[in-house]
Amino acid sequence: xxxxxxxxxxxxxxxxxxxxxxxxxxxxxxxxxxxxxxxxxxxxxxxxxxxxxxxxxxxxxxxxxxxxxxxxxxxxxxxxxxxxxxxxxxxxxxxxxxxxxxxxxxxxxxxxxxx
Amino acid sequence: xxxxxxxxxxxxxxxxxxxxxxxxxxxxxxxxxxxxxxxxxxxxxxxxxxxxxxxxxxxxxxxxxxxxxxxxxxxxxxxxxxxxxxxxxxxxxxxxxxxxxxxxxxxxxxx
Numbered sequence: 001x002x003x004x005x006x007x008x009x010x011x012x013x014x015x016x017x018x019x020x021x022x023x024x025x026x027x028x029x030x031x032x033x034x035x036x037x038x039x040x041x042x043x044x045x046x047x048x049x050x051x052x053x054x055x056x057x058x059x060x061x062x063x064x065x066x067x068x069x070x071x072x073x074x075x076x077x078x079x080x081x082x083x084x085x086x087x088x089x090x091x092x093x094x095x096x097x098x099x100x101x102x103x104x105x106x107x108x109x110x111x112x113x114x115x
Numbered sequence: 116x117x118x119x120x121x122x123x124x125x126x127x128x129x130x131x132x133x134x135x136x137x138x139x140x141x142x143x144x145x146x147x148x149x150x151x152x153x154x155x156x157x158x159x160x161x162x163x164x165x166x167x168x169x170x171x172x173x174x175x176x177x178x179x180x181x182x183x184x185x186x187x188x189x190x191x192x193x194x195x196x197x198x199x200x201x202x203x204x205x206x207x208x209x210x211x212x213x214x215x216x217x218x219x220x221x222x223x224x225x226x
Contacts, residue, residue, distance in 0.1 A: 004158075034213045043202075044159070044216040093158045095213065104214050106151075106158035 002028045004096050006107035013084055013114055021079045021110045023094030029074035030096035034104070035067075038091040050077055084114045117142040117205040124221045127197075133190040135220050137203030140184040145207045148179060149214065150188045152199040159202065159216070162188065193224045 003026040013019050023033060032051050036044040048064075050056035050071035058064045066088075068080040077096075081088055094107045120138040127133040139148065150162040163170055163177045165186075170177040176189040190197055202219040206212075 006158075043218055044153075046213050046215070049213060091156070095158075103161070106160070109156065109158045111156065 002026075002096075002098075002103075002105040004030075004094065004105045004107040006092075006094055006110050008110060009108060010111045011113070013112070015085055015114055016083055018080055018082045019084055019112060021081075021092055021094075021112075023077045023079070023096070023107055025075045025096045025105070028096075028098050028105075030077070030098060031074065032097045033071055033077040034095040034097075035069060035077075035079050036093040036095065038093060038109075044093060047079075081112065084112070086114045088112065089114045117146055119203045119205055119217055121201070121203055121217065121220045123218065124223070126223050126225055127190075127193045129195060129224050129226050130192055133193040133197065133222055133224070135188040135190075135201050135203075135222065136185065137188070138185045139203070139205045142183050142205050143207075146205050147208050148177065148183075148186045149204040149206065150175070150177065151202045151204065151214070151216075152197075153202070153219070154196075154199040159214075162201075193222075195224050195226065198222060198224045 005024045007022045035047045038044045047062045048056045048058045050069050052071050056069035071077040091109050093109045095104050097104050117139050147164050149164040151159040153159045165177045179186045200219040200221050202216050
């Protein structure tokens with residue numbers, strides 16, 4: 001099956017700094033990528049949808065200036081959490097999909113802890 | 116996409132079959148039933164999907180009622196590694212939107 005990777009798997013940063021999370025589709029071209037956030041004991045919540053070469057579409061309540069998403073190629077999307085605060089500590093999961101096939105493949109997730 | 120209802124938690128003895136129910140009474144004709152699971156601190160893993168016929172793969176079986184208003188995911192011989200949150204999602208195959216996750220069922224397999 002299709003594989004999606006994320007890097008790093010775990011990151012700890014200080015409040016006020018920025019953190020970049022990478023999401024890669026390893027064996028297919030991802031025309032659409034999704035970014036989710038998951039707090040402890042809660043379900044996944046969609047943050048944004050990005051299509052290769054265009055601006056991301058953010059869900060209501062998600063600050064686009066705080067969570068910068070770049071989908072510059074068909075195999076790579078990045079999520080940058082700018083000026084991170086402790087409340088941004090969460091599990092971030094990316095998902096990728098190819099064009100014409102609407103199966104969604106999920107990455108292993110990135111655990112962000114802001115101290 | 117149609118709404119789904121799942122029990123919040125279930126237990127299963129190791130080696131026994133785990134039967135996870137899902138209600139989707141408002142499902143429409145072009146909507147499929149998908150099952151994913153999420154093991155603690157990992158990304159969701161695809162299990163199986165189906166339209167109206169029963170489906171089986173190496174991981175599980177999916178039984179969909181004739182009226183398609185409910186379905187059951189069956190793990191035939193549950194192991195401790197099957198402990199996870201299981202999500203039932205209903206959506207059209209050519210839906211351009213993402214998979215929307217509900218609360219799911221937390222399955223605990225006990226020795």
